[in-house]
Amino acid sequence: MTGTSDRVLVLGGGLAGVACARRLAEDGVPVTLVDRNDYHQFQPLLYQVASSQLPVEDVARPHRAIFREHATVEVVTAEVAEVRLSDRSLVLTDGRTLSGSHVVVAAGAQPNFFGVPGAAEHAYPLYSVADAERLRLHLQDLLRDATPGTLDVVVVGGGPTGVETTGALAELMGALHETGRLAQPGRITLIDRGDALLGEFSEKAHEYAVHKLREAGADVRLGAGVAAVHPDHVELDDGASIPARTVVWGGGEQGASVAGTAGPEPGRGGRIDVRPDLTIEGYPGAYAVGDAANIPAGETGTWPQLGSVAQQSGRWAAENILRERRNEPTRPFRYKDKGIMAMIGRNAAVAEVGKHRHQVDGPVAFAAWLGVHMMLMSGVHSRTDAFVTWAWDYFDRDRAATIEVSSAPQRIAWGDDEADRPHIALD
Ligand SMILES: Cc1cc2nc3c(=O)[nH]c(=O)nc-3n(C[C@H](O)[C@H](O)[C@H](O)COP(=O)(O)OP(=O)(O)OC[C@H]3O[C@@H](n4cnc5c(N)ncnc54)[C@H](O)[C@@H]3O)c2cc1C
Numbered sequence: 001m002t003g004t005s006d007r008v009l010v011l012g013g014g015l016a017g018v019a020c021a022r023r024l025a026e027d028g029v030p031v032t033l034v035d036r037n038d039y040h041q042f043q044p045l046l047y048q049v050a051s052s053q054l055p056v057e058d059v060a061r062p063h064r065a066i067f068r069e070h071a072t073v074e075v076v077t078a079e080v081a082e083v084r085l086s087d088r089s090l091v092l093t094d095g096r097t098l099s100g101s102h103v104v105v106a107a108g109a110q111p112n113f114f115g116v117p118g119a120a121e122h123a124y125p126l127y128s129v130a131d132a133e134r135l136r137l138h139l140q141d142l143l144r145d146a147t148p149g150t151l152d153v154v155v156v157g158g159g160p161t162g163v164e165t166t167g168a169l170a171e172l173m174g175a176l177h178e179t180g181r182l183a184q185p186g187r188i189t190l191i192d193r194g195d196a197l198l199g200e201f202s203e204k205a206h207e208y209a210v211h212k213l214r215e216a217g218a219d220v221r222l223g224a225g226v227a228a229v230h231p232d233h234v235e236l237d238d239g240a241s242i243p244a245r246t247v248v249w250g251g252g253e254q255g256a257s258v259a260g261t262a263g264p265e266p267g268r269g270g271r272i273d274v275r276p277d278l279t280i281e282g283y284p285g286a287y288a289v290g291d292a293a294n295i296p297a298g299e300t301g302t303w304p305q306l307g308s309v310a311q312q313s314g315r316w317a318a319e320n321i322l323r324e325r326r327n328e329p330t331r332p333f334r335y336k337d338k339g340i341m342a343m344i345g346r347n348a349a350v351a352e353v354g355k356h357r358h359q360v361d362g363p364v365a366f367a368a369w370l371g372v373h374m375m376l377m378s379g380v381h382s383r384t385d386a387f388v389t390w391a392w393d394y395f396d397r398d399r400a401a402t403i404e405v406s407s408a409p410q411r412i413a414w415g416d417d418e419a420d421r422p423h424i425a426l427d
Pocket residue numbers: 011012013014015016017034035036037039040041042043044045046047078079080081106107108109126127160161256258289290291292305306307308310341
């Protein structure tokens with residue numbers, strides 16, 4: 001199959017790709033969106049799936065359902081083997097080549113194990129719904145005949161992913177213990193090479209995160225690097241060893257491997273360097289957005305890999321493509337900074353918002369988190385009210401005593417059609 005010449009190709013149906021395709025479709029532009037999965041995955045809630053607090057269907061939504069009202073968007077479920085920016089085409093692993101007037105690389109990122117021996121083989125990354133479901137099933141398996149120590153977990157990386165996952169797992173262990181399902185809760189140890197958690201946040205937030213995690217029963221070890229990951233323990237740089245049959249990798253990410261096939265020399269973190277208007281130097285009609293791109297942020301370097309950057313850059317690339325189609329000049333990307341935030345557990349969240357990054361925690365921070373995540377979700381779900389109800393219930397109420405690891409956790413009441421279930425395969 002070959003696309004028509006005025007078709008825009010979008011590689012990736014994450015927050016960036018979906019926002020881009022939707023904006024183009026609003027103006028009736030033909031779009032082909034290609035993703036290896038037939039569903040969009042909402043990464044900010046993956047740790048909720050891993051810790052059995054949300055079923056996997058709630059964080060994945062079929063692309064077909066997202067674009068049901070957008071007749072000009074064609075969704076192709078296929079793996080892209082190669083991006084050819086020079087002729088604006090995508091080569092699929094099934095042998096097909098798609099071409100278009102423009103190509104937008106929105107392929108996201110993937111875990112970076114930084115060459116730590118054993119990490120790729122034995123650690124559980126948390127980057128896709130399949131990753132989250134795999135971790136949940138692994139924990140459930142261990143729980144079946146748990147003896148002291150079986151459920152000990154090491155989480156590598158003290159950024160938002162590591163902190164949020166540690167908080168959720170510590171709560172899960174506490175709940176299993178309180179309900180009598182586990183005589184001795186698994187020990188959750190968070191390790192980071194640096195001297196603070198949530199490095200990008202202020203000092204007050206660093207202390208808040210450590211305090212809240214320790215309060216939830218987790219152990220936090222700073223200034224400790226992981227030298228190797230083994231099936232039943234983690235080896236540290238200083239020769240110490242921590243027994244754990246579960247190692248969660250929140251230790252870093254890099255641009256999706258397919259971005260490396262595009263032509264330009266990959267930039268920092270294996271991502272594609274883009275110009276201020278999100279185009280790629282030397283390749284007319286080519287854009288890169290979201291986690292796959294290094295997006296210039298004036299004098300302060302590049303924008304971080306955040307959902308709101310992905311969503312806004314995807315939409316901005318679409319606006320620039322529309323300008324190109326009208327023979328108008330493209331405009332440099334302007335990011336509306338929503339702040340940075342992390343939910344550490346029930347009743348514990350931290351956020352830094354506003355121009356001067358004002359720090360707030362507790363329910364106010366949770367409200368900020370909710371506002372931003374509602375906006376992210378509104379790109380893929382019409383029932384954001386259902387998400388808000390679920391989230392307040394999660395944050396506010398001590399439902400710990402009702403958590404059941406082996407039965408279905410409480411769902412978000414999307415009211416979706418049964419036929420809209422995503423096809424999630426764990427390979
Ligand atoms: C665990 C976790 C928690 C997070 N929490 C937050 C948070 O609380 N707040 C926040 O703002 N941000 C958060 N983020 C970051 C945010 O989720 C990302 O910045 C955002 O999702 C990036 O969107 P994207 O569209 O660029 O990439 P993605 O969402 O990764 O989408 C990329 C898409 O490309 C597809 N793809 C890749 N390669 C190929 C290929 N070769 N062939 C076909 N398809 C391909 C993938 O299947 C995927 O659907 C979190 C990230 C993670 C991992």
